[in-house]
Amino acid sequence: MRFAVAVFPGSNCEEETFRLLSSLLEQPVEYLWHRERDLSRFDCVILPGGFSYGDYLRCGAMASLSPLVQALPEFVLAGGKLLGICNGFQILLEAGLLPGALLPNRSLKYISRKVCLRVGQVDTPFTNRLRPGQVIRLPIAHYEGSYFADEATLERLETGGRILLQYSDPAGRVTEGANPNGSARSIAAICSADRNVVGMMPHPERASEDLLGSEDGLRIFESLIGGAARKAHRPEDRRA
Amino acid sequence: MGTTKEKDLLQAVIHVTLKPGVLDPQGRAIRQALHHLGFSEVEEVRIGKRMVVSLDRKGGGPARERLEEMCRSLLANPVIEEFHVEMGEE
Amino acid sequence: MGTTKEKDLLQAVIHVTLKPGVLDPQGRAIRQALHHLGFSEVEEVRIGKRMVVSLDRKGGGPARERLEEMCRSLLANPVIEEFHVEMGEE
């Protein structure tokens, strides 16, 4: 699978995403500057996290007008796979490629910590290696991560099986107490009606090595390529 | 406000506000903080943006239309926001 | 705007803007984005806040003074911002 990792002015997470795809998953991958519009050589485009345009005005607003993002509807229509992580999710919403908006966290504080997520639907190219109801742990790091949509949209997402991850407690219970940012229906990830566009607030690329505390995020990428990752350096048993 | 000598400048103010029904956590937090400070008469606070845009009148088309186009294409997000353009006196 | 039945409500709008000369990085980035979109007539953008405050007229003292006090103690940062209170019609 040929990957593109988009780079906007202010992208911060492109390097780790690139590194993960190229060395751990051994996939062909290229950085794609935001002014490019030819996506024909790629199977999957990833919009990485960061602060595109400083998150000024509204997160993702200015990036959503870039030539690259303007070329995405056609790419997606042709069956291309598209994943937006954190700021990438915000860009997808601003571009209208997914429904809804992201508002400031309920606490009005930036939140950076590991959270538990309950897996919903797994019949997407990004989640097929997860089990429904499974609880995974991924880091979140955002100020504007409170998912908002009107009731009708939320119903549509729910009935269409488009809610992929919800914030939960360690036992998988989706409660208000386990909702870090005030997202409607505790939504952390959703997909498009055609299931080939996914947006998510948590950072799977930061949880893809035991060394960094978790490999849960790797499952998202393994789902995409339909295979297992090469083993990263595993901490051997600490006994010499 | 108004014009300067060199360029034919026009100043407009764009107000972007949250649609009714969209939660405004910041407004709520400010109301609470005002109550703590003793301003108990405050019933509600809603926060929006105020953008002052200076335009060179010689570029582009009729100013109001251009400003509304800017709002639709960038300055406001129709999912959660409304906008209002207020032209400055010249 | 104006009053409701139960409480004697008054609505005011508070405008908080950066003092002249204080850098507005957000405004600068927006101007650049507008240029990229073809709105080359935009000379400057400065971003401020617009807060709509609903007050129960029965609490507290004279509304304008109270609002100005709120601005001084919480709503505006006097080191870099200025404010302006605009009373709503009743």
Added chain:
Amino acid sequence: MNREPGITPDMVREHDLTEEEYGRIRKILDRDPTYTELGIFSVMWSEHCSYKSSRVHLGRLPSTGPAVIQGPGENAGVVDIGGGRVAVFKIESHNHPSFIEPFQGAATGVGGILRDIFTMGARPVGSLNSLRFGDPSHPRTRRLLEGVIGGIAGYGNCIGVPTVGGEISFHPCYNGNILVNVFNCGIAGKDEIFLGNASGAGNPVIYVGSSTGRDGIHGASLLASSSFEEGGGGQRPRVQVGDPFLEKLLLEACLEAMRAGGIVGIQDMGAAGLTCSTLEMAGRGGTGIDLDLDAVPRREPEMSPYDVMLSESQERMLLVGKRGSDPDLLAIFRKWDLQAVVVGRVTDRGKVRVRHKGETVADLPVGPLSEEAPRYNRPLREPAYLRDTRSWNASVLPEPGDVAAILKDLLASPNIASKGWVIDQYDSTVRANTVAGPGLDAAVLRIPGTLAGIAMTTDGNSRHSYLHPFHGAAGAVAEASRNLSCMGAEPLALTDCLNFGSPENPEVMWQFQQTVEGIRAACLALEVPVVSGNVSFYNQTEEKPIRPTPVIGMIGSIADVTRTGRLAFSRPGDLILLLGDTRPVLDGTEYLARIHQVEAGSPAAVDFRLERAVQDTCREGIRQGWIRSAHDCSEGGLLVTLAEACFGDGRDLGGDFRIPQADRLDALLFGESASRIVVSVAEADLKRLETTATRFGAPILPLGQVRKEPVLKVKVDGERVLHADVESLRRIWREGFVRAVFGGAPAGKGGMA
């Protein structure tokens, strides 16, 4: 030679120059300076830029060693970390701006230190910050704290450099003068380092980044060299506002331009802006620079040459390109949407000449301006308060009653309690290299593409420094090094930030001199050189100085990050031991201050032989994989260390301890004697620990055993002194900070800024 105002004695005074200093200026120039020149001299000869009061002492700091590639004198220090790579790091203070406008002050502090790092060609990999606030109950503390943390998080998160650690403590001496010290470390290839060097006559001088406004004019001289009093109107400089997005573009564009070739020298415009960068670059290059101010991008109308030269607008860089390569360089900056313009040329005249609207407004000889800069050996006097604090004796204290109550009280102290409220606001995992993040003894970052790592920490204990500046400073160096050793890292080099009152106060100057000597002694004994640093004087309110507050930032290397030390106990049944030796001293402890409201005594000297033995043993055990946890004893003493080691990541363990009585029970449990690390090992590995400790000469004392049941039990000489539920201790520790500062739940105004 121009139409600027003539110089009057009042003007000279307002520029904070003495009559004698003004005389020197006239001698160097052989004429009266122009107004712009007066401004330039005043910032270059300010305490902040010239180090006129500290230079004679700073020379005492050891700054060489096998790993040192660049010591003090450049934008940051450079150390070889093996594998063809170097670490580039430095610490800076942004105290006064943060007191005036906490969010922007702290944010621009982070922006400044980041520029110091990437100016040298390194990609910043981790930020730390060391903060001091006033009394938690002081009305201003809460707003200052929220602003400073928001500013550090806002800038660091946006630019995408993880904030991985730091320290925060509170004391009333900072009520009117908080401290915001920021540290950053970057990594570069060994042959990719750039210096702030203007060489090659004819080469273009290029200005990159933000336009120049009237921000912070005289920030360096007025703010940093005359005492700051709140509300003291006058010539208050305009607050600098940071733009982390623009800095992110600068960072990426500069690194790209450096890789592309064509850059001869590069330096950020920090304190004293264009003035400092041109003079320093010409000075290092042994050249001159001709500047054309009309080419400098501006943000405000009608700026005088004086304003443009002295502005401290943020996010600007000055670089010297190879002649003829400017079009390529400018194209790279344009790609990143950055302004870049040629504003001058390198010359061989040895002078910085500034032209404005066709007139020369300054023409200054580069060498003499720094060589002839004033240098003071200021009078020293031992502070009077020390007579009282030294004569204090622990024998006046009652023996402690309820140990559990004292422990809980200490765990709730904002100086000891969990800093979770702060840490959760920092993105500590961006770039996916963070092996050990904030909240541990030191942070550890993996070097991308390798198994090697770099560890970093900042430490300082101003109570110890107040009571004994020499031992306090030496103790800070020892503690920083110990914290690195607890993660399994080999200490390499340090950077120091020396926060003091007015150097014109002989008592402050004595504290300063003792501090430098203390750092020197520790550096020599531990073989860790100083490669960069910062001095911040005039930290005082009215005439009252803050306590002497040296902060040490130290980095270390780890060969294999899969062998990184862990703080918490991990397996029931493991043996818990103390490496080191507990001496019966309570002087200057958190226990004494918080429980008895006494800040007195004289902290003991660090025994460097013991210190090394303890650290060497710890590192060896972590490297070989048989030390399962390590945590050093610092503020709060042994019992706090044991409790913290029980607080696992969600899964609490307990401990059963049997400790022999030393002298006083409180000195044993709450004393803060240095050179101690609590470790845990599997029973089967006890022999290896003993052999290793013997080899290095470190005493070991068995303390107890890790238990599955989350209860902390302590018997001293067979007598039970503590039986506490770990979960409840943890809750107190977790909530202590917010309770102390916000008196419950923090509300938070948030900000659209």
